[in-house]
Every structure is written in structure tokens, then in C-alpha cells.
Amino acid sequence: MNQQYPSLLLQKAVDEFSKLPGVGKKTAMRLVLHLLRQETEEVDAFGKAITQLKHEVKYCKVCHNISDTDVCQICANPSRDTSTICVVESIQDVMAVEATQQFHGLYHVLGGVISPMDGIGPSDLQIDSLVERVSKGDVKEVILALSSTMEGDTTNFYIYRKLADKSVKISVIARGISIGDELEYTDEITLGRSIVNRTLFTGNI
């Protein structure tokens, strides 16, 4: 549909919305018209929430997680285990691991994985600051919790080599078939790895 907008203001708002990932012109139009139907205060709150976030957001000086303060809530929490660092790609991954309630150490947010195809090299990521954190000596274990992709594996290996001369244990999160998955539908690489990396059955699940 070759769209001629009845209003320049409308067109500008639709253009801005359609810059968002996964939002086309039609969806953008729908979202903008939805906002137009809301109260002025609500629309102002929407606009403000976004600009305020961009202007005022901080990143934790220690782990690079998003934060309202210089040091994030997790790093500043005295009850967390400071000897374990879980290395993740993104803020979402911190939230995902936190939601499991299975990890009580600290995080280190890389900001991505090494991906030469996308022009992302080690220097674009928070790898040097990870090495620096580990060098301080307090850290006993670094858990690599990156995506199970070629890029994730490359990054794991890069970090492993960077930390090779430090006296720190380096582990990687378990790969295997997901809870609830049926063997028949599991891809063969995952299934193969889960056989190689089998663990002792103790009667507990």
C-alpha cells in the first residue's frame, strides 16, 4: 500500500515507531493510533519514560549491568557470593539467570558475543574488564553462560584463553536436552553432547 499520510505529525510518529526492530509501517500506524486514543497524560508518560531512561540510565561500574546507581543492586548486595562470576551476553540474560534463583554470585555483562560477521570483536565487549576483575584475585570461579552458538563458543574460548594464566576455575553451563523435551525431536548435536556429558544418576531429578 503506497501510503500518503493525512498529517505530517502522524507520519513522523509512524516513521519513528517503524524504526523499532520488528515493527513495520502498518504496526507502527496501529500503535500510534492507539496512543492517540489515550489520555494526554498517558502519552506524555510514555514519551517521558523513554527519554528519561536514555538520559538517566547508568551501567554498573563493576559488572556493566543496567542500573540506577553507579554500582548495581546485585554487586552492592553484601549477601551475594563475590567469588563466583557468571559471564552473560546481555541484561536480559542477567534477568533470566536471576529468575532461576539458582545463582547467588555476581555477573559480568559482556554486551554481546564475538561475531566477526557483524563486526563485533573482543575489544567491543567487556572482556578486558572481566580479566581485570579476575586479576584482583578474589574470584574463584568464572561461569560462562553464553548462547550455545558458534559465536558463543568462540567467545567462550577467547575468554578461556585470556584467563588461562589466572588461578581461577572456568566452567560452562550444562548443555543437554531441555526439561520436558522428547528425545525424538531433539537435534542430534544436542543429543550427542548430552550423551558424552552424561552425569551420574543419583535417584534425584
Place this chain on the structure above:
Amino acid sequence: MNQQYPSLLLQKAVDEFSKLPGVGKKTAMRLVLHLLRQETEEVDAFGKAITQLKHEVKYCKVCHNISDTDVCQICANPSRDTSTICVVESIQDVMAVEATQQFHGLYHVLGGVISPMDGIGPSDLQIDSLVERVSKGDVKEVILALSSTMEGDTTNFYIYRKLADKSVKISVIARGISIGDELEYTDEITLGRSIVNRTLFTGNI
């Protein structure tokens, strides 16, 4: 996933985004983090485009289409045929009809259709102002271009009765099988109607 946000500002922005129709918490988070990666000026432009639209947008006094001016570009255009009014539900529908380049008259945007289930009655729509426009006598034809739904049909009938005593021709856009559709997959009501409302074959398509 029971999400604990690492930042209140982030949470506020995600909450605002997830109020949009069809946007869940996960999508909202993805969109917000996308915006966070953009330049500050771009984020400001995004926020401004939306609030500015809400504050400065106007609706055409004549046809109720969205507009930057008191009377919209279409109503103000002297080359449009002022004797024909196409009645549509929404701004998007004006744009859809305009995109066909088959209509050169004016529009009337109802702002919805009569839908008792959603609490939308005739008084919530721009029906009185349509009757008023027609009463002025200049209008020769009113084309009803509403959705082919129960609500659309109800609204068509309501408008038809409201205009019954005016000397105006009332037409409804053709319903039939879509161009490119195969008969086999056309629903029987549409197919039935398209047989009843068959038109003379003139050799042109």
C-alpha cells in the same frame, strides 16, 4: 519468567511499552533495549514525535480525518468531487481508499462502527455530523465503505435509515470474491453473495 528489573527507569519504560496493543513484556524489553543502544538525539526524537503528535494533532472539522490543519488536505482540495462522500470507520481506511486512487470525492470518518458488545452506540460515532453534511444539500451520493462484518452491516443500516428522508443516493462498496482468490477457498456466504450480485460481463476485467 518472574522478572526482577535491575533498574526502575528500565522497568518504567518497559511497563509503558507493554501497554501498547500486542506488545508483551519480552517484546517491550527488546524494544527498550534497542532504543537504549541508539543515540540520545534519536531517542529524544522518538519521544518527541509521540508527545508532539498527541499535543498538536487536529481532526478535520468537516470529515474528522486526522489533520495538521483545521480542515484536512482532502476536504480543502478544490479538485475533489464534493458531491460524493465515502463513509469509513477510521483514518487507516481513508488511507487505504486513497491508495487505490479510484475515489475522488470526500470522506467521512465515523471513528468506529456501532458495536453494543463494546459499548459503542451511534452517539459515540460521527453519524450526526454526517447527517448534517448531507442535509446541506450539496451531496449527491453517500458511499458506505465499512467492514463487511455484523457491526459494519448494522452501522450501514443505521446510517441508511438516518438518511432515508434526504434526497441522496446511498451505495455500499461491492462485496465479492477478492481479485486473485480461488473459488474453492472462498467462504460460501461471500460466494453466494457474489453470485446474487453478479455484474454484466463486458469483456473488460
